[in-house]
Amino acid sequence: MAAKEQGKPLAPANSYHPRSDEEEVIVSSHIKLYQRKYVMCCGCVSALFLIIAVTAIVLGFTVFHVQGPxxxxxxxxxxxxxxxxxxxxxxxxxxxxxxxxxxxxxxxxxxxxxxxxxxxxxxxxxxxxxxxxxxxxxxxxxxxxxxxxxxxxxxxxxxxxxxxxxxxxxxxxxxxxxxxxxxxxxxxxxxxxxxxxxxxxxxxxxxxxxxxxxxxxxx
Known part of the structure; x- marks a missing residue:
């Protein structure tokens, strides 16, 4: 009787549950969105620095260029x-x-x-x-x-x-x-x-x- 009353063993706490296809798609889309935002941010910063550099060079050779009186x-x-x-x-x-x-x-x-x-x-x-x-x-x-x-x-x-x-x-x-x-x-x-x-x-x-x-x- 004791053997019959004994419950089933519990599953280990760290047991692995495989993700469904839907979950994988969501995670993948989040990663791609983050990468896209990162690339866009880097591109905007690079473009801003390029514009500043070009403007500084143009001003250095035109407006701020010292000419002889x-x-x-x-x-x-x-x-x-x-x-x-x-x-x-x-x-x-x-x-x-x-x-x-x-x-x-x-x-x-x-x-x-x-x-x-x-x-x-x-x-x-x-x-x-x-x-x-x-x-x-x-x-x-x-x-x-x-x-x-x-x-x-x-x-x-x-x-x-x-x-x-x-x-x-x-x-x-x-x-x-x-x-x-x-x-x-x-x-x-x-x-x-x-x-x-x-x-x-x-x-x-x-x-x-x-x-x-x-x-x-x-x-």
């Missing part, structure tokens, strides 16, 4: 030039006024130090002048006057000066140098602009008759 000699006026019998008075300094413009094509201001202008006659330096430091605003053109004192004692000893003065014309060369910085975002770029001009001044018209300028920019 353009300098131009607009006009030159010679004052206090007194000639008697074809001779320049040696007791009075001659003043040369140079009208110079600086065009800044950058999206940031161009801050520059003192501007130096030297005047040469037949290769000999006969005068030098300076203009104070300043700022050329972004994409603007700024004009300034540079005053150069020419010492008669220096120019009188240069061969050919008297003959040229008698013709009421004077050919001189000028060298102007500007050094400054352009700051775009967190980058400071040193800029040096040099302008060499050769011009013929007409005493009768009191203006430049012929001019040839060449600019050099160092970044």
């Amino acid at each position: 353009r300098m131009k000699m607009n006009d030159v006026t010679i004052q206090r030039l007194e000639i008697t019998n074809g001779t320049l008075r040696s007791d009075t300094n001659v003043t040369l006024l140079a009208d110079v413009s600086i065009k800044n094509p950058n999206v940031a201001s161009f801050k520059y130090g003192n501007t130096t202008t030297r005047v040469y006659y037949n290769g000999k330096e006969v005068g030098q002048g300076r203009a104070p430091a300043g700022v050329a605003k972004a994409r603007r053109t700024m004009r300034m006057n540079v005053t150069v004192d020419i010492v008669p004692g220096e120019i009188l000893v240069v061969p050919g000066f008297k003959m040229e003065v008698l013709s009421l014309k004077l050919t001189v060369s000028t060298y102007t140098r500007i050094q400054g910085k352009v700051k775009i975002l967190m980058v400071n770029k040193n800029v040096v602009v040099e302008l060499n001009c050769t011009m013929t001044y007409n005493f009768a018209s009191k203006g430049i008759e012929r001019e040839d300028c060449k600019q050099r920019v160092s970044l």
